[in-house]
Amino acid sequence: MSELNIKNAIEAILFASGSSVSVSRMAQALEISEKETKKQADMLMEEYTSANRGITIIRLDDSYQMVSAEEYAPQIRTVMDLRRNTPLSQAAMEVLAVVAYNQPVTKAFVEQVRGVDCSGVIGSLTAKDLIEEKGRLELPGRPLVYGTTENFLRCFGISDLSELPEIPATDKESGENTDGDDAQLSVFSSENEAEAETHAPQDAMIAASVGEIIEEATKPEESED
Numbered sequence: 359m360s361e362l363n364i365k366n367a368i369e370a371i372l373f374a375s376g377s378s379v380s381v382s383r384m385a386q387a388l389e390i391s392e393k394e395t396k397k398q399a400d401m402l403m404e405e406y407t408s409a410n411r412g413i414t415i416i417r418l419d420d421s422y423q424m425v426s427a428e429e430y431a432p433q434i435r436t437v438m439d440l441r442r443n444t445p446l447s448q449a450a451m452e453v454l455a456v457v458a459y460n461q462p463v464t465k466a467f468v469e470q471v472r473g474v475d476c477s478g479v480i481g482s483l484t485a486k487d488l489i490e491e492k493g494r495l496e497l498p499g500r501p502l503v504y505g506t507t508e509n510f511l512r513c514f515g516i517s518d519l520s521e522l523p524e525i526p527a528t529d530k531e532s533g534e535n536t537d538g539d540d541a542q543l544s545v546f547s548s549e550n551e552a553e554a555e556t557h558a559p560q561d562a563m564i565a566a567s568v569g570e571i572i573e574e575a576t577k578p579e580e581s582e583d
Contacts, residue, residue, distance in 0.1 A: 364394075367388055368384060368422075371384055378418050380420055381395050381396050382420070403415040403422065418511045450479050454483055457506060458506050461492070461504065461519075463503060465480055465502065480504065486509075487509040487510075489504050489506055490507050
């Protein structure tokens with residue numbers, strides 16, 4: 359199969375699917391390697407971006423999806439009579455921030471950071487398909503761990519978690535921003551749940567900062583009426 363035919367086939371698959379399709383599934387259907395499939399999908403995505411059309415292709419981790427261009431959302435909403443999504447609460451934004459920057463995390467970890475019960479918020483974010491269960495820790499009680507979803511990437515307008523904005527680290531004692539190797543975001547270790555207490559002060563500040571970023575990325579547009 360020629361490169362042109364491969365790209366055309368990928369285009370047809372994405373159009374017909376209506377949702378994201380993984381590289382592995384497309385490679386299997388095209389009977390070519392995943393490396394070649396990704397190469398051709400990236401080329402097709404670049405062609406759509408350069409053409410500046412109403413349809414574009416986005417990458418979500420190891421999957422691709424054909425979507426309408428973001429700038430035409432108001433017109434699409436008018437034609438389809440779509441209701442705007444209810445904006446996330448401050449609590450939801452903070453929980454989402456903690457999960458996004460520390461995943462995989464347990465409910466206990468999130469509650470340690472925020473200092474309050476988060477059962478309802480976690481349930482709401484799960485229902486909105488922004489976070490999901492990612493398995494269980496090999497610890498007493500085998501607690502569930504949570505992480506962000508493909509839909510989170512789509513809503514936030516990024517291809518993978520490496521594109522999340524960096525959060526300035528803050529010295530835990532002085533409260534001032536720091537530079538260097540110690541200025542790193544905390545990452546929850548699944549091997550030691552007790553680390554949640556150590557990281558909690560910094561993660562609380564991360565949640566407050568990232569809440570503003572996520573609110574901007576997820577809030578609905580204001581009506582012009």
